[in-house]
Amino acid sequence: MSSILTLDHVVFRYRSEEDRPPAVNDVSFEIEEGLFVALVGHNGSGKSTLAKLFNGLLQPESGEVRVMGLSTSDPKKLFELRKQIGLVFQNPDNQTVATIVEDDVAFGPENIGVPPAEIEERVRYALNAVGMAEFRQSSASRLSGGQKQRIAIAGALALHPKILVLDESTAMLDPRGRREVLEVVRALNRTDGITVVLITHFMEEAALADRVMVMDDGVLVLDGTPAEIFAREKELTERGLDVPLPVKVKNLLAEQGIFLQGDVLTEEELAEAVWQYRSKT
């Protein structure tokens, strides 16, 4: 499969931090189309800066960011490029532009000059995709946090992006809201083949990804499958992170001489592995 998002030796420094090491320090990676990638790292490790570099909201000091082969440094291509990549941020209240849900979702396509008939089609598709079709005439301000985030995702989807980037979009939600948003994002990835970059502090969310990337002080320090990454409990803890609880339990059981078989990343996998272990002995 081909790379849909490529970072090539990207360096970025905030103007107010010129005496400090760059916020993004020589980061290179490629993300294949259709992948679900989790990006983790402690507060201030450079994750959100990366997200803003992805669609040219920030420009690298050196190096290059390419989305589907288009460079973010090429002003002529920026408009085209931004249609391919939807960003959803943390605070649900900061991302609505219209009072009525369908107007809010239509804002993006209107802005890029989509014909009215097609806008309607796109809004319908986007609201269906996030399970909010029945709220199309509702007032955006009266929705719950999880619902507002799903509207924000719909707003991005109405542009038919190839990539969806969620920058801690579940951080301010309650457990139900988090579940709603995650389910929508996973479904979009699986059924519509949209590439997802999920920036998160919740290791349980990262465990669901195909690939986990770990940032620390502007540098990409670990990159692999969840099983590979979460096998390094000590290193992650040193970097201010954690492993999902099932992994912790598996490791603690190993210390007691009980070795569970297979990948144990989720609660279901842990329960299954424990049950298997007992059936065998």
Add this chain to the structure above:
Amino acid sequence: MAIQIKNLSYVYSPGTPFSHLALDDVSLEVPDGEFFGIIGHTGSGKSTLVQHFNALILPQKGDVMIFGQSVNNHRTDPEVRREIKEKKRSKKQLKQDKINLKALRRQVGMVFQYPEYQLFAETVFDDVAFGLKNFGEEDKSPEALERQVREALELVGLDFDEVRNRSPFELSGGQKRRAAIAGVIVTKPKVLILDEPTAGLDPRGKKEILALIHELKRTCSPTVIMICHDMNEIAEHCTRVAVLEKSKVRFVLPPEELFLRGDLIEELGLELPAPCRIARALNKRGFDLPENLFDAASLSRALGEALRRPPC
């Protein structure tokens, strides 16, 4: 008794089409020295409830007592207004009441969600000192002010000399939150209320803030009330937990009893702490694990025992 709530009800925008009953006949007691948790869905009334705890919202119906003192003579309800109109209650008396309210509020410190968004001053020192000035700190000598600000910053684990002249906006995320908390505890409230104190922090930041809360409870504010969506944090830290649902308090129980009622928690649409969920899933498949385990260590101990024991 730190906080006592009796038959409290509250309606937003009463008499309009948007009228919304946020609290419905709520009664609750939080004794001194508790680490009290409040859980419930977004919109269940948690924030409205805690804003009554330091009289940011005055009761429309029912009573709120802070350390035995009622806030009710400050009610903005028609009854009081009529009393003033009929000259049964003088304006002077009302003014006096307001001063009392200030004294009450001083005893209950409120740390809102994402408190770092409320930092505003040019230096960390000014930001923290604002709390004192706002309460009309009686002892206004610069030395005393500095001593109190220093103490507050050191309590939250910031180096006074290093941060005092820095802009609060230059601090890191975790430091900002600490500075914001310093601005609340600088008045030495006896009760500390925190609304989602760990939201948006990375795993280490969460652990550090929770450790800080315990430290503050020990040294400064003996009673802590915490709103939290993370059931693992609630289970690990709280002595008792109130569950709000649809504007009512459904239960007040210690976590080890509350989370034994797994079916009920799920019925309310709330989550169980992850270790409880795993134990329950295994028990459904014939295991016999205790279902009130709250951390990886106790779950792995229980699993270890169960796995070493031959199945019967």
